[in-house]
Amino acid sequence: MLSAYLMEWGSMMLRWLHVITAIAWIGSSFFFIHLDASLRPAPDIPPGTGGRAWQVHGGGFYEMRKYMVAPAVMPAELTWHKWQSYWTWISGFFLLVWVYYAQSELYLIDPAVMQLSPLAAGAIGIAALAGGWLIYDWMCRSPLGKHDVWLGLIGFGYVVAASWAFASVFSGRGALIHTGALMATIMTANVFFNIMPGQRKVIAALTAGEKPDPKYGKAAKQRSTHNNYITLPVLFLMLSNHYPVTYANAAAIPLLVALVIVAGALIRHFFNIRHADHAKSPWWCWAVAILALWLAFWVAMSASPGGRERLGLKPREPGRPVLLAGMALPPAEVTNIVTGRCAMCHAPEPSWPGIQIAPKGVLLDGPEQIAIHARAIRSQAVMTHAMPPNNLSGMTAGERRVLAAWLAEKPR
Numbered sequence: 001m002l003s004a005y006l007m008e009w010g011s012m013m014l015r016w017l018h019v020i021t022a023i024a025w026i027g028s029s030f031f032f033i034h035l036d037a038s039l040r041p042a043p044d045i046p047p048g049t050g051g052r053a054w055q056v057h058g059g060g061f062y063e064m065r066k067y068m069v070a071p072a073v074m075p076a077e078l079t080w081h082k083w084q085s086y087w088t089w090i091s092g093f094f095l096l097v098w099v100y101y102a103q104s105e106l107y108l109i110d111p112a113v114m115q116l117s118p119l120a121a122g123a124i125g126i127a128a129l130a131g132g133w134l135i136y137d138w139m140c141r142s143p144l145g146k147h148d149v150w151l152g153l154i155g156f157g158y159v160v161a162a163s164w165a166f167a168s169v170f171s172g173r174g175a176l177i178h179t180g181a182l183m184a185t186i187m188t189a190n191v192f193f194n195i196m197p198g199q200r201k202v203i204a205a206l207t208a209g210e211k212p213d214p215k216y217g218k219a220a221k222q223r224s225t226h227n228n229y230i231t232l233p234v235l236f237l238m239l240s241n242h243y244p245v246t247y248a249n250a251a252a253i254p255l256l257v258a259l260v261i262v263a264g265a266l267i268r269h270f271f272n273i274r275h276a277d278h279a280k281s282p283w284w285c286w287a288v289a290i291l292a293l294w295l296a297f298w299v300a301m302s303a304s305p306g307g308r309e310r311l312g313l314k315p316r317e318p319g320r321p322v323l324l325a326g327m328a329l330p331p332a333e334v335t336n337i338v339t340g341r342c343a344m345c346h347a348p349e350p351s352w353p354g355i356q357i358a359p360k361g362v363l364l365d366g367p368e369q370i371a372i373h374a375r376a377i378r379s380q381a382v383m384t385h386a387m388p389p390n391n392l393s394g395m396t397a398g399e400r401r402v403l404a405a406w407l408a409e410k411p412r
C-alpha cells in the first residue's frame, strides 16, 4: 500500500520539479529571443557589433546592451543560463523512468504493438534518446549543416520518422512521450555539448586577451534556432499523454506529430518576426497553424476508435426527450461489463497485480459508481480505448458498443 502512495507521490514531485524548471528555461529562452529581436542600433555601438534595447518592468527601466561576439574586456561578473535547461532534462528523464519505465506494463508496452519485456522497453527508450541525439548532431556537423533550410526540412522528416518508429514498438502514449523526449534531449544536448562549450572558448580567448572566433557564435545560433522552433511542439507532446484522444491510434501518430510541429514552429516564427518589427508581422503563419491544428483534430478524431464509430453513426433522432437525471443507474448489462472489465483495478481493493489503489481514484465497482463516472467511462473506454490500459482485461468491441449505446442515451 505504502509503495503505491510513494509511486504516486514521487511522480507528483518529479512532475512539479520538471514543470518549474521547464518554465524557468523556456521563460528565459523566450525572453532572450525577444530581446535579440528588439535590439536597436545605439549611437555609441558601431553597426554590426551589437545593439541596445530599453524595457520597463518591476518599477524601473532596463537598458540592455548586446556585444557581438563579446565585449572588449571580460566583465567582472557574468550570469550563465544553463542550469534551467539541465534540470529540465534531468527531472524529465527521471519522470520518464518513474512513470514509463518503472510502470511500463501500464504505460509503455502495448502487447498488440509489440511484446516487450519491461527491461527491453526501457533499454529501447534510453538507447533511442541517446542514438537520436547522435544522429541529429551528426547531421548538423555534416555538409548538410551549411544549408539551414535543408537541414530544417530534413530534421523535420527525421523527427516524424522517429515518431513512426516509436509507434511501431511502444503504446501510442509511449510513442508520443518518446518523440517529445527525443526533441527535448536534442534541445538540452545542444546547450550542453554545443552552445556552452562555444561560450567557454569565447571566454577563454577574452581572458587571454585575444579576439574570439565568431564561428562559435554562428554554430550556437544554428542550434538555438532549432531549439526555438521546436519548443512549442515539444510542450504539446509532453502534455499529449494526458489526452487519450491524441494517442488513441498509433497509425495517426506520425501525421499528428508532423501537423503539430508545423503549427508550433509557425507560431514561434510569427513572434520571432513580430518582435523584430511589428509592421512585418507574418499573419499568414497563424492561418496555416490554425489549419494544421484543425487537420490534427480531424486526424485524431477520425483515427480514435470512438471517434470512428461516432463519424459512421447515423445522426441521433432530434428532440428525443431526456427522461433521466445524470444519476440514473445503468442497466444490468452495463454494470456487468464494467465490473467485469474495469473493477479489478478500479475498486477500493484492486485485485490486479501491481495496482494497490484505484488509479486516479476512479472506482467502478458498482452501479452507482458507474453512473457517477459515466462521462469518464465515455472518454476512456468508448471515445478512445485508453481503458482498460492496453486492453489488459480483454474488453471486446461488442462490449464497448453496449457502453456506447448506454452512454448515447445519457444526458451530458
Ligand code: HEC
Pocket: 106, 338, 341, 342, 343, 344, 345, 346, 352, 355, 359, 360, 362, 364, 373, 376, 377, 380, 381, 387, 388, 389, 392, 393, 395
Ligand atoms: C489493469 C488495470 C486497469 C483496468 C482493467 C482499467 N483501468 Fe482505468 N485506469 C488504470 C490506470 C493505471 C489509470 C491511470 C491512468 C493515468 O494516469 O493516465 C486509470 C485511469 C482511469 C480513469 C481516469 C482517467 C484520467 O486521466 O482521469 C478512468 C475514468 C478509468 N481509468 C476508467 C476505466 C474503465 C471504464 C475501465 C474498464 C473499461 C478501466 N478503467 C479499466 C488502470 C486500469
